[in-house]
Amino acid sequence: MENMPASWKLLLMLLLVLTASCGRVHAETLAPSPKPLASVPALSADMRKVAVLKSQNSTQNVQLLNPVNLSLECSLTADHNNLPNISAFWSQDGREIPDSRLTVALENQQYHLQRLFYISGEEMLGSYSCVFENGVRADFILATPPFGEVRDKPVVSYVRDFVVLPCKMEEAKPKPLSWRWFRGNKTHKEQISEQPERFQIHSEERKSKLKVINLTHEDAGVYYCGAVYAIGTTMNPIELKVITYQEPLKPFIGILIEVVLLVAVIFLCEKRRSKKNTSKGNEENVDQNNIKLQEEEKGAEEGSSMRQRKV
Amino acid sequence: MFFLFSRIMSPAPTDATEYKPPDGGWGWVVVVGAHISIGFAYSTPKALSIFFKDIQEDLGASYSEIAWISSIMLAVMYAGGPVSSVLVKRFGSRPIVIVGGLMCGVSMVTASFGRSIVYLYLSIGIIGGCGLCFNLNASLTIISKYFLTKRPLANGLAMAGSPVFLCFLAPLNQFLLGDFGWRGSLLILGGMMLNCCVAGALMRPVTLPCNPAVQKNTEKTSKHNVSKKGRCRSNARKFLDLSFFKDRGFIIYLIGNTMFIFGAYAPIVFLSAYAVSQGVEEYSAAYLLSIMGFVDMFVRPGTGLIANSKWIRPRIQYFFGFAMVFNGACHLLCPMMKSYAFLVGYAVFFGIGFGMVFALIFECLMDLMGNQRFPSAVGLVTIIECFPMLLGPPTAGLLVDIFQDYKYLFFMCGAVIMSGGLFLIIMNIYHYHMLEKEKAEHNGAPSQNVENQDGVSLSEAQRESTTQTNGDPQDPSPDDSEPDVTDHF
Numbered sequence: 001m002e003n004m005p006a007s008w009k010l011l012l013m014l015l016l017v018l019t020a021s022c023g024r025v026h027a028e029t030l031a032p033s034p035k036p037l038a039s040v041p042a043l044s045a046d047m048r049k050v051a052v053l054k055s056q057n058s059t060q061n062v063q064l065l066n067p068v069n070l071s072l073e074c075s076l077t078a079d080h081n082n083l084p085n086i087s088a089f090w091s092q093d094g095r096e097i098p099d100s101r102l103t104v105a106l107e108n109q110q111y112h113l114q115r116l117f118y119i120s121g122e123e124m125l126g127s128y129s130c131v132f133e134n135g136v137r138a139d140f141i142l143a144t145p146p147f148g149e150v151r152d153k154p155v156v157s158y159v160r161d162f163v164v165l166p167c168k169m170e171e172a173k174p175k176p177l178s179w180r181w182f183r184g185n186k187t188h189k190e191q192i193s194e195q196p197e198r199f200q201i202h203s204e205e206r207k208s209k210l211k212v213i214n215l216t217h218e219d220a221g222v223y224y225c226g227a228v229y230a231i232g233t234t235m236n237p238i239e240l241k242v243i244t245y246q247e248p249l250k251p252f253i254g255i256l257i258e259v260v261l262l263v264a265v266i267f268l269c270e271k272r273r274s275k276k277n278t279s280k281g282n283e284e285n286v287d288q289n290n291i292k293l294q295e296e297e298k299g300a301e302e303g304s305s306m307r308q309r310k311v
Numbered sequence: 312m313f314f315l316f317s318r319i320m321s322p323a324p325t326d327a328t329e330y331k332p333p334d335g336g337w338g339w340v341v342v343v344g345a346h347i348s349i350g351f352a353y354s355t356p357k358a359l360s361i362f363f364k365d366i367q368e369d370l371g372a373s374y375s376e377i378a379w380i381s382s383i384m385l386a387v388m389y390a391g392g393p394v395s396s397v398l399v400k401r402f403g404s405r406p407i408v409i410v411g412g413l414m415c416g417v418s419m420v421t422a423s424f425g426r427s428i429v430y431l432y433l434s435i436g437i438i439g440g441c442g443l444c445f446n447l448n449a450s451l452t453i454i455s456k457y458f459l460t461k462r463p464l465a466n467g468l469a470m471a472g473s474p475v476f477l478c479f480l481a482p483l484n485q486f487l488l489g490d491f492g493w494r495g496s497l498l499i500l501g502g503m504m505l506n507c508c509v510a511g512a513l514m515r516p517v518t519l520p521c522n523p524a525v526q527k528n529t530e531k532t533s534k535h536n537v538s539k540k541g542r543c544r545s546n547a548r549k550f551l552d553l554s555f556f557k558d559r560g561f562i563i564y565l566i567g568n569t570m571f572i573f574g575a576y577a578p579i580v581f582l583s584a585y586a587v588s589q590g591v592e593e594y595s596a597a598y599l600l601s602i603m604g605f606v607d608m609f610v611r612p613g614t615g616l617i618a619n620s621k622w623i624r625p626r627i628q629y630f631f632g633f634a635m636v637f638n639g640a641c642h643l644l645c646p647m648m649k650s651y652a653f654l655v656g657y658a659v660f661f662g663i664g665f666g667m668v669f670a671l672i673f674e675c676l677m678d679l680m681g682n683q684r685f686p687s688a689v690g691l692v693t694i695i696e697c698f699p700m701l702l703g704p705p706t707a708g709l710l711v712d713i714f715q716d717y718k719y720l721f722f723m724c725g726a727v728i729m730s731g732g733l734f735l736i737i738m739n740i741y742h743y744h745m746l747e748k749e750k751a752e753h754n755g756a757p758s759q760n761v762e763n764q765d766g767v768s769l770s771e772a773q774r775e776s777t778t779q780t781n782g783d784p785q786d787p788s789p790d791d792s793e794p795d796v797t798d799h800f
Binding site for chain 2: 153154155156157158161162163164166209241243247248249251252254255256259262263266267270
């Protein structure tokens with residue numbers, strides 16, 4: 001902002017005033033919120049995010065906790081064409097923000113685009129992009145602090161058993177104001193209220209646990225643990241699978257049968273072999289006696305016969 | 312020094328008066344059974360840790376409370392050694408392995424219904440640990456009964472069960488956890504451990520031809536407890552045979568082994584954490600342990616094969632010492648490994664060293680003790696090894712906490728293991744030197760045979776010569792079927 005000549009500043013102010021007056025009409029087409037897009041009286045930004053672009057697109061994650069005046073800036077380095085003017089616009093969640101298209105002049109080898117946004121609530125979060133005429137864009141993803149570890153495997157538990165679904169916000173991330181639990185799917189979530197016989201919620205500063213008691217098949221599905229911040233709630237999905245005791249029992253019985261069969265086969269084979277051996281028993285006894293006699297005779301020499309066995 | 316090495320041989324491991332081990336045939340099937348049995352024994356405590364996070368959440372326990380499950384299981388597995396020895400000597404290997412397998416199966420199945428952490432301590436820790444203990448001891452014993460000349464190879468193959476089963480159980484447990492939860496997984500794991508019963512069924516007892524020579528000796532002393540069926544059985548009533556402590560070779564082995572076990576497990580426990588601290592990402596750091604396990608899988612039988620060769624077999628105790636020195640040197644060099652490529656190299660050499668030592672660890676004891684005394688000896692060794700095994704990783708952890716640097720951990724472990732190895736080598740030279748002196752004092756035919764031998768060791772030859780020249784038991788050869796008046800407890 002400081003580099004801009006006074007005329008540009010004036011133009012920007014005019015633009016803002018214009019958009020403020022038309023804000024109400026445009027805001028309705030954009031988002032369900034009745035608030036205009038940039039109706040904040042103060043022009044100073046609480047937070048400033050800058051994306052420096054050359055020829056490739058860039059993406060930035062912006063972590064927000066509270067309502068904020070956010071200034072998003074894009075600086076495109078001029079390429080060899082060196083056009084004096086280039087047009088650009090802002091878009092929110094893929095749709096162009098009306099009346100945001102500007103012609104940006106080349107200044108110090110850069111095209112500088114800036115816009116102030118007032119992010120007041122969860123509906124204002126999302127992806128904001130500045131898009132230049134030549135197709136280069138910068139995305140700013142505005143969101144509440146995300147969860148670090150997302151569990152990809154479902155939690156499995158049994159009918160009439162209980163299960164504890166854990167949720168944790170790491171030390172490195174900001175503390176949530178409170179915790180809420182939901183279940184449902186992406187579009188429709190229902191908050192779970194604490195019912196003593198079914199659900200128990202135990203929350204600490206950075207952890208929250210949902211204990212579901214007396215499970216039934218209907219309890220299976222996706223549960224969302226929500227870390228509540230002033231500006232919005234971060235959701236962490238946890239899938240719960242409920243199965244009956246018969247499910248693991250089937251492989252277990254299968255393995256048990258296999259073990260019993262193998263042991264039976266081994267013992268039977270051995271019995272059969274020993275029967276064969278006893279039928280030849282007499283011959284073997286004679287042999288054994290010979291061996292014994294030899295061993296007796298050899299005495300000290302016996303050792304040497306052993307040792308001569310080559311390793 | 313070389314002169315000493317070339318002269319001194321390692322023990323001939325069998326008793327001429329008893330029987331000749333088959334050394335093949337059904338013995339290889341028994342090795343498969345022992346492979347399965349030992350595999351479950353060593354890999355289960357480690358593989359169970361995959362379930363700990365879920366158990367922790369469900370039962371509301373802290374991380375250290377959960378970690379106790381593995382520690383109790385390992386402690387009971389090692390501490391139950393003497394009990395297992397007595398039972399093996401009394402009943403033979405087969406029933407004990409079958410009972411061990413049943414106990415393991417029952418322990419896991421009951422654990423799957425667990426509601427509290429103490430219940431898990433009892434079922435997995437104590438019952439499971441007992442079952443594994445029976446498996447381990449009995450499997451080692453039966454190998455010593457079936458093999459003599461090919462025993463190092465058989466031992467190497469059987470001990471290879473540990474890395475093979477770990478490689479197999481770890482991903483299987485992950486898969487089961489995703490499908491059935493920890494309760495269902497424990498149930499299925501219990502079923503799988505029943506396969507130890509199959510392994511036990513394979514361990515056909517060796518039929519001992521009872522030769523009259525032995526029977527004559529036993530008739531001399533009426534105190535001896537000989538089966539009336541004519542099967543020769545040694546005195547198995549001793550619970551804790553403290554006469555072993557009079558055996559110099561045993562003491563040397565025990566001290567060296569204790570030093571190894573103290574330093575052996577801590578690097579495994581802390582390797583991933585060290586790699587992460589050096590900037591390696593978590594997934595690649597976990598991969599290091601898999602590399603080590605994979606290398607271990609092939610090194611154990613390989614070491615068995617090498618130890619079986621005619622150059623190494625007579626000097627197997629020195630080979631064992633060398634393996635320990637190699638392992639220790641690996642750990643001492645580890646802090647110099649900063650990049651991932653070097654850490655992978657370290658993991659490979661660690662796997663080689665670890666595999667070499669573990670392939671030989673029981674072979675050397677069999678070598679020293681001989682067939683008859685091995686079951687009691689191994690029980691005594693495992694119960695004593697219990698202490699360094701439980702103390703090693705926490706001590707290493709303490710070093711990390713105090714100095715906030717992993718390199719002291721590796722220095723300590725490397726130094727302890729290396730000194731253990733050097734101790735073994737030096738003391739074995741001394742030991743065999745003394746044995747030669749004692750043999751020279753006895754004189755007679757046996758000494759001539761000693762010079763001819765090329766596959767047996769001095770202490771074994773000593774044993775044979777003393778049992779043959781005079782039927783009376785003498786130190787260090789109380790391993791014939793006569794009762795030793797000196798040892799009782």
